[in-house]
Amino acid sequence: MVLAMVLGVLIFVVEMIALLCRWSRTKKPKKFEQVEAFLELHEERATNRYKYSEVKKMTNFFKDKLGEGGYGSVFKGQLPNGGAMVAVKILSETKGNGDDFINELASISKTFHRKLITYLGYCVDRGRRALIYEFMPNGSLEKYIYYKVSAKAQSRLGLMTLYNIAIGIADGLQYLHEGGVSRKADVYSYGKMLLEMAGGRKIFDVQTETYYPPWIYDKLVANENLELYGITTPEEELTALKMILVGLWCIQTDPAVRPYMSEVVQMLKGSLDTVPIPPRPSSI
Numbered sequence: 001m002v003l004a005m006v007l008g009v010l011i012f013v014v015e016m017i018a019l020l021c022r023w024s025r026t027k028k029p030k031k032f033e034q035v036e037a038f039l040e041l042h043e044e045r046a047t048n049r050y051k052y053s054e055v056k057k058m059t060n061f062f063k064d065k066l067g068e069g070g071y072g073s074v075f076k077g078q079l080p081n082g083g084a085m086v087a088v089k090i091l092s093e094t095k096g097n098g099d100d101f102i103n104e105l106a107s108i109s110k111t112f113h114r115k116l117i118t119y120l121g122y123c124v125d126r127g128r129r130a131l132i133y134e135f136m137p138n139g140s141l142e143k144y145i146y147y148k149v150s151a152k153a154q155s156r157l158g159l160m161t162l163y164n165i166a167i168g169i170a171d172g173l174q175y176l177h178e179g180g181v182s183r184k185a186d187v188y189s190y191g192k193m194l195l196e197m198a199g200g201r202k203i204f205d206v207q208t209e210t211y212y213p214p215w216i217y218d219k220l221v222a223n224e225n226l227e228l229y230g231i232t233t234p235e236e237e238l239t240a241l242k243m244i245l246v247g248l249w250c251i252q253t254d255p256a257v258r259p260y261m262s263e264v265v266q267m268l269k270g271s272l273d274t275v276p277i278p279p280r281p282s283s284i
C-alpha cells in the first residue's frame, strides 16, 4: 500500500517534470526573437539583409528625410560600396507587431512588377526594423497633380501623361490584388486619386467647402462646363471625362458597387462610350 502510494507520487512528479520541459520548449520567444527565427528559416534572404549599423551608414545617419508615412519615416540613402540610391523606411517601434512585419516582408519579397517600386532589402536588428526600396528621384505623385489657380508656373503634368500614370498605377494595383491585398478599399483610394488627377484639385476644397464627386457628377449629367484645367485637345477632354466616370465608380459608398481593379484597367483603356454613368455619389 505504502509502496503503491510512493510509486504514485513518483509517477506524478515525473509527469510534472515532463510537462514543464514540454512547456518550456513551446514557450513563445519575444517578438523580435520570433522575427529572427523566421528569417533564419529563410536564408536565401540573407543577401539583402542589413544590420542597423549598415542602415545608419547608408543613410548617412538619417541625414536626408524624404517624408513620413503611416508606418514611419523614409530617408534617402545609398547601398554600400557606391551602390544604388535607395529610400530607407524606418518602421516606428510602436506601430504593428512582429507578425505584421513578417507578413509584410513575405509579400513584398514575392512582388515584382515593372510599375511597382523595387524592394531591395530589409533590416531586422534587435527591435529595429527597416525596409529598403529603390529611390524615386521625382518624389511623390502629389507634386504633379494639382493645378495652382493663382500661380504662374505649374507643376501639374499634362492630362495625357497623368492618364498614362493612372493606367500604370491601376496595372500595379491589379497585380497586387491578384496576390490577395484588400481590394475594395484600395479601389476607393484609387478612385479618389483618379478624380484629383482629372480635376486637378483636391477631392474636398476646404475654401469653398465643395466635395468634388457630387459637384462634378451634377455638371456631367447636366452637360454643363466641367471647368477642367489645362485641356487643349478633344482627346484630352474625352480622356478626362473617362477618368472622372471611372473615378466616380470607384468611390461609390457601397463597396459591392465598386469595380475590380481589372475592370478599372479595362474601362480606362477602352473607349469613353463603354463606360456607363455611375450612380450619383453621396455628399460625404
Ligand SMILES: Nc1ncnc2c1ncn2[C@@H]1O[C@H](COP(=O)(O)OP(=O)(O)OP(=O)(O)O)[C@@H](O)[C@H]1O
Residues within 6 Å of the ligand: 066, 067, 068, 069, 070, 071, 072, 073, 074, 086, 087, 089, 117, 133, 134, 135, 136, 137, 139, 140
Ligand atoms: N522609394 C522612394 N523614393 C523616394 N521617395 C520616397 C520613396 N518612398 C517613399 N518616399 C517618400 O516618403 C514619403 C512617405 O512614404 P511612405 O511609403 O512611408 O508613406 P505613404 O506612401 O505616403 O503613406 P502610407 O504609409 O500610408 O503608405 C512619400 O510620400 C515620399 O515622399
